[in-house]
Amino acid sequence: MSTAAIRPAAVAGRFYPGDADALAHELGALMPVVESPAAAKLLVGPHAGWMYSGAIAGEAWAQVDVPRRVLVMAPNHTGRGARLSVWGGGAWSLPGGAVEVDPDLPALLVEHAGMQLDTEAHRGEHAIEVHLPFARARQPDLLLTAVVLAGLSAAACARVGAGIAAAIEALGEDVLVVASTDMSHYVSARRAEEQDRQALTHLLAMDPAGLHDTVTRQRISMCGVVPTTVGLHVARARGAQQATLVRYGNSGQTSGDQERVVGYAAAVVR
Helix, strand or coil: CCHHHEECCCCECCCECCCHHHHHHHHHHHCCCCCCCECCCEEEECCCCHHHHHHHHHHHHHCECCCCEEEEEEECCCCCCCCEEECCCCEECCCCCCEEECCCHHHHHHHHHCCEECCHHHCCCCCCHHHHHHHHHHCCCCEEEEEEECCCCHHHHHHHHHHHHHHHHHHCCCEEEEEECCCCEEECHHHHHHHHHHHHHHHHCCCHHHHHHHHHHCCCCCCCHHHHHHHHHHHHHCCCCCEEEEEEEECHHHHCCCCCEEEEEEEEEC
């Protein structure tokens, strides 16, 4: 493992606790105990600071039986790096220990989904990192595949989703796919709920084309519409039958400001 392949934690101490003991304590508070977590094809969850969205993400992670291999897809907030970027090897540092990168799946994504091995899109990107403590808590032997996707058309999302599904099939092992997204940004809580309901209707119907079209046409500021659209294509290709909304909320429930919120939703597709 080369030093260059180690990704330092970018937002520890800001988006989530930077101390290992404090992180473990916070995870215990955010993830309820679920007696029989079930396997899933796709988990959709938010990536804001945990004080705002951690309980929503944690509730979804608690409901899922997490296999060893997890593929987390995020939007590109920084504008850097490849449009279809996959981190190729090494590990991602977190408080309390590093998460190893999957040794096999990234190369299969290059082969089947047209991705590029790239680190630049990931260096300052928070939207994968904030999910990793949850994933590691649910699966201590976690192998991560980290993917950052820039803006893609609906047709491109379908092609990438088919490629990811083909890569997972070639791998021959179970993979949990995670789409990292927040919902409407910086509108009133009422407006956010109205807009987000439109998007979530398509997500829960497992309708990726309808989701992408609605978010684009209605100009809904759902930052992770591309990862979510791609994730739905992957889930459908892998035989998913049902999507369930775990929880919806907004930042105003923490800040008290209901006039300028960010919406958050978590869903599980099985």
